[in-house]
Amino acid sequence: MQARQASNVTVIDVSHHQGDIDWNEVKTGGVAGAFIKATEGASFVDPRFAANASEAAQAGLRIGFYHYAHPELNAAAAEAAHFVRIVKGLKADFPHVLDVEGDASKLGALTTWCSAWLKEVNRLTGHSVMIYTGASFAKTYLGKSLANYPLWVAHYGTDKPMDNGIWPQWSVFQYTSKGTIDGIKGNADVNAMEKAFFDEHFGASDDPVPEPTAEDQIKIVVNDQLAAYGRIIDGHAYLPLRQLGEALGVPVDWRAAEATPYVDGKRVDSFKLIDGKTYIGVRAAAELLGGKASWDHGTKKVYLYK
Missing domain, CATH: 3.30.457 (Copper Amine Oxidase; Chain A, domain 1)
Structure with a gap:
């Protein structure tokens, strides 16, 4: 795993727990993007999802949506369908995210479940997907078949998250849950996003790179x-x-x-x-x-x- 760098892009992740957010202040405070909680399990919809998605986009932030999984309770197909119903028709700049942590560890075939959710959401939406998890959780409970998906990893109190044997690199690194962000009352989750990953998803690079050829991919x-x-x-x-x-x-x-x-x-x-x-x-x-x-x-x- 690489360490955080000054060139990383600052993004946050939010849910109804942050309450009302002044997204214009968030933007002017230097935050470039936000992952917004959409759903949880097979039926829960975050009460602030619609407002956060609309207001963050209007403020000029790049946004993505995430689903908090309960594999210990529901089938992957049911949770994927629920997430897709809620985000359908909304523009997402970042990949759709599967958030797997906590009681998900109770499921023995967790890697298979995660793979099924990711593939189904990708199939239903045609949109890219990625996985969020804790550094220790990844190392303990997840398998190498998930390595093809970009990683958003959480590990607090360090500039370099724990290696896990699956992903050699992170695309997004949640390094604190107690950050201070303009426009948000109380603590906020703050993340470093690899700039190349940020650029890749909406083409914001200041330095043009030649287009890939059929051979150079x-x-x-x-x-x-x-x-x-x-x-x-x-x-x-x-x-x-x-x-x-x-x-x-x-x-x-x-x-x-x-x-x-x-x-x-x-x-x-x-x-x-x-x-x-x-x-x-x-x-x-x-x-x-x-x-x-x-x-x-x-x-x-x-x-x-x-």
């Missing part, structure tokens, strides 16, 4: 920014060297006399030259560019930090 996140697209070659992820160098501020040049690329004056011995573009592997990229790299197979993203 692997998203490359450099210092929390979507910087380029790579590709799978011989079963391994490869990254475009020149774009990586530009994103990290490291000089890259091609020496025609040797038909070899150099990074910051260092010769690159292992590379692939395809259609005039130089690609290198993830590990080589980290070593040459002086950073740390990880590959998230579930979300098809490579993360590079320096």
Whole structure:
């Protein structure tokens, strides 16, 4: 799991427990988005859902909706149908969220239940989905088949959430339940959202990235920014060297006399030259560019930090 960074985007999550919210104050206070509770179980609808969804959107925040699950009580299909009935017709910028925690641990086949809910909501809405859970809960009760879904993880009192063996990276990190937010009375849940994830869902990046090609579909996140697209070659992820160098501020040049690329004056011995573009592997990229790299197979993203 990566640590929080200054480039992360601040988002909050709310329900009726926060009471009336001044969403214009929330927005001017520097919050960029909000996850809003829609439903719980197979029948409960959050009393503030409609008002929060409407007012947050009008204030200019990017919004998403979440469902608090009770797998120990209901079938996944029933809870998915209930959530979809309530959010139908409403615009969501972020993926629909399955919130799994607490008494959900009582269900032995919890991972199967979660997978069924996520697939059914995606099928019924055509909208992307993701999962929210606690860091310890994920490690103890959830299985690797959920790794294909983005993770919103809760872990308080730390800048780096606990590793869980399923997700190598988080997309959203709830780091406190006692935050102070303009426009909200009392404590508020505050989250750091990966900027590349934020940009991905409404295209707000200030630095345009070339469109992915049919071959280049692997998203490359450099210092929390979507910087380029790579590709799978011989079963391994490869990254475009020149774009990586530009994103990290490291000089890259091609020496025609040797038909070899150099990074910051260092010769690159292992590379692939395809259609005039130089690609290198993830590990080589980290070593040459002086950073740390990880590959998230579930979300098809490579993360590079320096």
